[in-house]
Amino acid sequence: MEYFLGVHCSVSGGLENAFDEANGLGIDVMQVFTRNQRQWNAKPISEEEQNTFLNTWKSSKIKVAFSHCSYLINLAAESDETREKSIAALTLEVERCTQLGLSYCILHPGAAGSQTENTAIEKIADGLRQVLEKTSDSKVMILLENTAGQGSSVGGPFENLKLISELTQSNRIGYCFDTCHAFAAGFDIRTTKGCEETFAAFNNILGLENLKAFHLNDSKGDLGSHLDRHEHIGKGKLGLEPFRYIMRNFPLIPKVIETEKSDELDRENLELLKSLI
Numbered sequence: 001m002e003y004f005l006g007v008h009c010s011v012s013g014g015l016e017n018a019f020d021e022a023n024g025l026g027i028d029v030m031q032v033f034t035r036n037q038r039q040w041n042a043k044p045i046s047e048e049e050q051n052t053f054l055n056t057w058k059s060s061k062i063k064v065a066f067s068h069c070s071y072l073i074n075l076a077a078e079s080d081e082t083r084e085k086s087i088a089a090l091t092l093e094v095e096r097c098t099q100l101g102l103s104y105c106i107l108h109p110g111a112a113g114s115q116t117e118n119t120a121i122e123k124i125a126d127g128l129r130q131v132l133e134k135t136s137d138s139k140v141m142i143l144l145e146n147t148a149g150q151g152s153s154v155g156g157p158f159e160n161l162k163l164i165s166e167l168t169q170s171n172r173i174g175y176c177f178d179t180c181h182a183f184a185a186g187f188d189i190r191t192t193k194g195c196e197e198t199f200a201a202f203n204n205i206l207g208l209e210n211l212k213a214f215h216l217n218d219s220k221g222d223l224g225s226h227l228d229r230h231e232h233i234g235k236g237k238l239g240l241e242p243f244r245y246i247m248r249n250f251p252l253i254p255k256v257i258e259t260e261k262s263d264e265l266d267r268e269n270l271e272l273l274k275s276l277i
């Protein structure tokens with residue numbers, strides 16, 4: 001059976017190693033970092049690395065793979081230098097995803113710092129337009145991830161994401177819905193009714209057809225706490241209902257867990273999620 005469910009896989013020791021982990025877990029979706037996510041610089045992907053990755057993929061069960069962008073990227077950065085570096089790093093990430101055949105790169109929209117939210121949103125959209133223009137030959141989509149709304153981060157309310165994509169005007173922008181972030185941002189998805197309301201709002205504001213991926217994480221923080229702290233599935237403040245709802249209502253949208261990693265814990269989380277269908 002196809003679950004369109006997986007985990008964030010490690011590329012330690014070589015990008016193709018992610019498939020070993022994926023095969024071991026029997027998953028059909030994976031997320032990777034294509035580079036060290038805490039450094040600006042990345043060694044280019046050689047043709048050999050690219051071929052090894054693509055060939056290893058062929059002999060795996062992975063149907064959809066995507067990347068998560070570096071945490072350093074902030075398209076809204078106040079410092080021109082950081083913003084330029086961010087635009088360059090995101091451009092490079094889209095290029096790396098193109099080389100590796102990854103469908104999406106998932107991006108935290110950005111943080112306003114001492115700027116107004118509107119200024120931040122305009123800068124994010126302008127940055128995205130530059131990146132999309134520089135990579136206009138690529139089919140890779142950039143998925144804006146909803147955030148917990150921690151600090152000055154943009155992207156807690158769906159309206160933030162809507163404004164960014166309206167200003168960006170590209171069919172290569174989509175969304176990733178993170179359950180932990182949504183709850184921490186104030187969406188009460190603990191009940192079926194809460195899920196129905198949240199996804200109805202998502203559909204009204206962003207359009208469900210643009211929802212391309214899920215991050216399935218339980219939450220250590222309370223409703224509206226703005227805390228971005230992931231917990232194992234069913235072990236946090238969310239309980240199982242939102243995961244049951246998503247597993248049943250969005251069977252074909254790729255989902256990955258981003259919970260604290262170990263082979264055993266990943267297996268437990270995956271089995272639990274599958275059992276909810």
Ligand SMILES: [Zn+2]
Nearest residue numbers: 145178215258
């Ligand atoms: Zn996430």
Ligand SMILES: [Zn+2]
Nearest residue numbers: 181228229230
């Ligand atoms: Zn998170």
